[in-house]
Amino acid sequence: MGKQSLYNVEISVDVNGLGESDAWSHYFGFRKVESSIDDSTGGRIFKVNGEPIFIRGGNWILSDGLLRLTKKRYMTDIKFHADMNFNMLRCWGGGLAERPDFYHFCDVYGLMVWQEFWITGDVDGRGLPISNPDGPLDHALFLLCARDTVKLLRNHASLALWVGGNEQVPPIDINRALKNDLKLHPMFLSNQTTKNQGKYLSQDPSDPSRYLDGTRAYVQGSMWDGFADGKGDFTDGPYEIQHPESFFKNSFYKYGFNPEVGSVGVPVAATIRATMPPEGWSIPIFKKGIDGYIEEVPNPIWDYHKYIPYSKPGKVHDQIELYGHPKDLDDFCEKAQLINYVQYRALLEGWTSFMWTKFTGVLIWKTQNPWTGLRGQFYDHLQDQTAGFYGCRCAAEPIHVQLNLASYNIEVVNTTSDKLTDVAVEISVWDLDGASPYYKVTEKFVVPPKKVKQIMEMEYPKMKNAKPVYFLLLKLFRLSDKEALSRNFYWLHLPGKDYKLLEEYRQKTIPLEIGSGISVSGGTYKVRMSIKNKSKKSAAESTTSVSTMELEDRNGVHGISEETNCVVQKSGLWSKIHRNIDLARSGDKPRTLEVKGIDSGVAFFLHFSVHTSESSTGENYRDTRILPVHYSDNYFSLTPGEKMTADISFEAPEGSKPRVILRGWNYHLNHAVMM
Numbered sequence: 001m002g003k004q005s006l007y008n009v010e011i012s013v014d015v016n017g018l019g020e021s022d023a024w025s026h027y028f029g030f031r032k033v034e035s036s037i038d039d040s041t042g043g044r045i046f047k048v049n050g051e052p053i054f055i056r057g058g059n060w061i062l063s064d065g066l067l068r069l070t071k072k073r074y075m076t077d078i079k080f081h082a083d084m085n086f087n088m089l090r091c092w093g094g095g096l097a098e099r100p101d102f103y104h105f106c107d108v109y110g111l112m113v114w115q116e117f118w119i120t121g122d123v124d125g126r127g128l129p130i131s132n133p134d135g136p137l138d139h140a141l142f143l144l145c146a147r148d149t150v151k152l153l154r155n156h157a158s159l160a161l162w163v164g165g166n167e168q169v170p171p172i173d174i175n176r177a178l179k180n181d182l183k184l185h186p187m188f189l190s191n192q193t194t195k196n197q198g199k200y201l202s203q204d205p206s207d208p209s210r211y212l213d214g215t216r217a218y219v220q221g222s223m224w225d226g227f228a229d230g231k232g233d234f235t236d237g238p239y240e241i242q243h244p245e246s247f248f249k250n251s252f253y254k255y256g257f258n259p260e261v262g263s264v265g266v267p268v269a270a271t272i273r274a275t276m277p278p279e280g281w282s283i284p285i286f287k288k289g290i291d292g293y294i295e296e297v298p299n300p301i302w303d304y305h306k307y308i309p310y311s312k313p314g315k316v317h318d319q320i321e322l323y324g325h326p327k328d329l330d331d332f333c334e335k336a337q338l339i340n341y342v343q344y345r346a347l348l349e350g351w352t353s354f355m356w357t358k359f360t361g362v363l364i365w366k367t368q369n370p371w372t373g374l375r376g377q378f379y380d381h382l383q384d385q386t387a388g389f390y391g392c393r394c395a396a397e398p399i400h401v402q403l404n405l406a407s408y409n410i411e412v413v414n415t416t417s418d419k420l421t422d423v424a425v426e427i428s429v430w431d432l433d434g435a436s437p438y439y440k441v442t443e444k445f446v447v448p449p450k451k452v453k454q455i456m457e458m459e460y461p462k463m464k465n466a467k468p469v470y471f472l473l474l475k476l477f478r479l480s481d482k483e484a485l486s487r488n489f490y491w492l493h494l495p496g497k498d499y500k501l502l503e504e505y506r507q508k509t510i511p512l513e514i515g516s517g518i519s520v521s522g523g524t525y526k527v528r529m530s531i532k533n534k535s536k537k538s539a540a541e542s543t544t545s546v547s548t549m550e551l552e553d554r555n556g557v558h559g560i561s562e563e564t565n566c567v568v569q570k571s572g573l574w575s576k577i578h579r580n581i582d583l584a585r586s587g588d589k590p591r592t593l594e595v596k597g598i599d600s601g602v603a604f605f606l607h608f609s610v611h612t613s614e615s616s617t618g619e620n621y622r623d624t625r626i627l628p629v630h631y632s633d634n635y636f637s638l639t640p641g642e643k644m645t646a647d648i649s650f651e652a653p654e655g656s657k658p659r660v661i662l663r664g665w666n667y668h669l670n671h672a673v674m675m
Helices: 069-082 100-109 141-154 173-183 195-200 244-248 269-275 300-304 329-353 385-397 501-505 539-544
Strands: 007-015 019-028 033-037 044-048 049-052 055-059 088-091 113-115 159-163 218-219 259-260 284-288 295-299 361-364 398-403 409-414 420-430 436-440 444-446 451-457 470-479 484-493 512-519 524-533 591-595 603-611 630-631 636-638 641-649 659-665 667-674
Touching: 033 159, 033 218, 033 259, 055 259, 055 329, 069 100, 069 385, 069 630, 088 361, 100 113, 100 141, 141 173, 244 329, 269 329, 300 539, 329 361, 329 385, 329 398, 329 409, 329 603, 385 398, 398 470, 398 484, 409 420, 409 444, 444 451, 484 636, 512 667, 524 603, 524 636, 524 659, 591 667, 603 630, 603 667, 636 641
Parallel strands: 055 088, 055 361, 088 113, 113 159, 159 218, 259 361
Antiparallel strands: 007 019, 033 044, 044 049, 284 295, 398 409, 409 451, 420 436, 420 444, 420 470, 470 484, 512 524, 512 591, 524 641, 603 636, 603 659, 630 641, 659 667
16 A cells, blocks of 8 residues: 555663763654544444555464564564555454564554454353453453553554454453543544543643553454444354355345454465374365265364364355365365465455445454464464465455456456556456367456446356356456556356366376576575466467566565565576476576476466475475475466466575475476575
8 A cells, every 4th residue: 555664763861971871762653543433334444644444454363372472483474464465463362462573563564453452251251161250360460561561562653453352341440441541642533432432532632642552542342343243242253164155245244344254274284294193194084964065074183273174064065075075185285275265365355345335344363373273374383374375465455356256247446545547357268178268358447546346247157158167367457558457367167066177187287487596695595486388378368468477566466575576696596497306406597497298278276385305205204394485476377378477585494405396286297496
């Protein structure tokens, strides 16, 4: 939405004749954050510098369950959320106030923070053993900690909201004290208050520094005053697998702002093996009922780690089974990534489809895990991203083209303050034989600021010879210069069908051109990978297609952030891509390899990973991944003729020899770039 400028204030006290007595410094930003209840939707609305911001973010639990709270991990955590195009993190009341470095990186990357106090299910008479029903055992100590936390965090520009508790309101005395302590200074009153808060507002025009904060609204609980039903009636959620099209239906959620909605989150197979003993490597048992629904029965270790099934008997057929019964852990986790991507892209696209007409925001439960849990997450505790990470990244673009999975209307989303003009959408369908049976470029159109525009119905599924499984590529571009604004790739099936045809699609061999360039500084590696699908295009596609992925994307989807920018040098350390990873050699220029293939079609669900050069076998498994890694994109697909560039950055352990590996649904050569 714009740059978040930060400045450093330095204050020192000198004593005559004795020099400096004390000094203090802090980064800060000039901004105005307002929060109020939207009259039309009933949801809470946030404005930054007067601009309404449609909230798409997540619930933050804790950086690490053992409190290994480091600046380095915080930086990675927050950058991951910025890379997903999120704009708010809710520090859940069951966690803690993180260390100042957390909020500093939220300042740096421009993420708003909803900070909750520590009122949750462990202080309301619930749980086993039964908790104290009157809140914290020591109310005075709680308030001492709360006031100290406000002083610790109040100078951070990212801090946007104080909330009394998670799904609870603090006890009367604590709530009254927090309302009074966090009353707004008259300069910040605006329309941020509710009638109930009015009596706590001071009309004293005194120095703002005499207020504990005075600049941010206080809401008594996460389901009150513009969140969920606003009354605390446990109207957040749900927390389970959904049919992707359900998120686009008006009936899915009633209220304007959902503070918690969640789903599945199985990580890649390497994480399961790295964090669990071999008895935890078995996949769930699929028990089919007489009604045709499948119940997934996980092993005890998965159950302990809060596994959420990919089926909901009686409501949602098993989404993994749609792709064919999983053969083993690797097959299960690969299919789970397909669903993770689809599930979370649909969640955010569905919510955004109702932007400002029904909803003002949504926070996903949850984005990460402070332990090796299996419940909803976009990256695991080892900091390896799931495909859901990139589904969110796609869906939360500031400017976005999407398919409404309920109506099959193509929509264009503009969350920015600028009008989109002279734009069009290119629509292409690809079948499993590599042909493009449908191709169209729309007429030019205009999208007003902060609006969702219906463009046209996607016609292909109603055509006489529509294939049961097909790929859809949507590209939003500017007509004047063919500048790419958004690209969105779907795999779809006709009503009543499934994705089992994709199982045999794994055998396709698609010709690829793979290039690499590497820059090394100390232990930090920056790699630029280029991948091109060398399949022959159809006649229509070859003459008019917009080469979206080769163009700079102003929204950052395929752009390069400051941290991941790989400067391609004419001399230096370069590596050759090769099939035999033991024969690596470096040269003095970028290398390109052409991978032969006899088939034409989509190179489907390609993804990178970074490893050491150590070997790992089934009997002597060793996790060779280097983590964390920042990818400008991952879990992507390329139609015939398309080319994309991915920037990869990471720090390698001392003495290791990193390699970048490319794999895919129908690409199994495991080509590696040695460094």
